[in-house]
Amino acid sequence: MLISAITKESVKHHMLSHCAVTVLTPQNSYYFNNGTGRCEKLFGCGGPNEFPTEGECRKECPYGTYASKV
Numbered sequence: 001m002l003i004s005a006i007t008k009e010s011v012k013h014h015m016l017s018h019c020a021v022t023v024l025t026p027q028n029s030y031y032f033n034n035g036t037g038r039c040e041k042l043f044g045c046g047g048p049n050e051f052p053t054e055g056e057c058r059k060e061c062p063y064g065t066y067a068s069k070v
Contacts, residue, residue: 030054032061 024045031049033040039057044050051057 030057032057032063034063037063 026043026045029042029044029046029050029052030039031042031044031047031051032038039051039054039061041054042050051060
């Protein structure tokens with residue numbers, strides 16, 4: 001059964017964003033913090049572990065607090 005298309009590696013502790021080396025404009029988003037097991041707000045430039053809304057982060061990161069209780 002496929003729970004999420006995102007790998008566990010993608011939701012590991014968030015790395016610093018790459019704003020300085022890109023032409024992207026920083027914006028508010030959410031990421032899964034492996035240390036707390038929760039989706040948290042971030043001001044950054046995007047990446048594989050960043051989502052536009054907290055709801056999308058919760059939906060795509062079925063680990064930690066948001067894990068399905070099967």
